[in-house]
Amino acid sequence: MQWWAWLVIIVLVGALLVGGVLALQSRRRRGRVIVDPVRPPSQHGGGDRT
């Protein structure tokens, strides 16, 4: 394969990786309006939602 073909592949893979990371990051930072949040489990009770 020609050297420029490798270059194109590397650039495309890099662009895909950057796009994926940015999409993932955007999803992690997306805001929600949480209603009636789940009460966190108590430290000793393990899974107690009351």
Place this chain on the structure above:
Amino acid sequence: MRTSEVMKRPVVTMAGEDVAQIKDIVYASGGGAVGGFTLAGRGLFAGPLKVGLAWRFVAALGADAVMISDDSVLQPIAEVLAESASTGGSGGDVLGSQVLTDAGTDLGKVVDIVLQVGDTQGGQCDVVGYEVEASEALGSKGTRVLIPLPDTLAASGEHLMVPARAKDFVAQDLAGFGAAILAFRAQLEGTP
């Protein structure tokens, strides 16, 4: 103001330090008010933080920033959620939920929430309305309209219930919405 305007707003201490930004808005299920916020770090690659901000520690919710006295008021997320949690909470996202009247009519899907902050410092941040993508029942399918809410409203994640009379007080924009909320609540209070 709408919750979409509050999300991503920076959290700034009175010393001018930019400590976080708003991620999620935690809506206390029983009282129709905001209980607190979860936070994300500042910067493109910063993720969600393990601390949150309870509403009672918010000094001001301004147009450009949420002001706090200092970063010592930030609490572990578990504590912030526990303050707003009810027994067996669902933890659902209101955005995208279906709004139903108590007569069983679908009014549409929630696209935003309208908040009203009390005039005095330490006042409540009330949830006063839903912005919905209207269903056919509202006669303007697909458009965004504002539905007023009662003073206190029980809410859970999947379906949001409103009194059937809310349909008569739907507003098209925030300008006339304050008056619609007052009229709607006055009518509810006047009913035996």
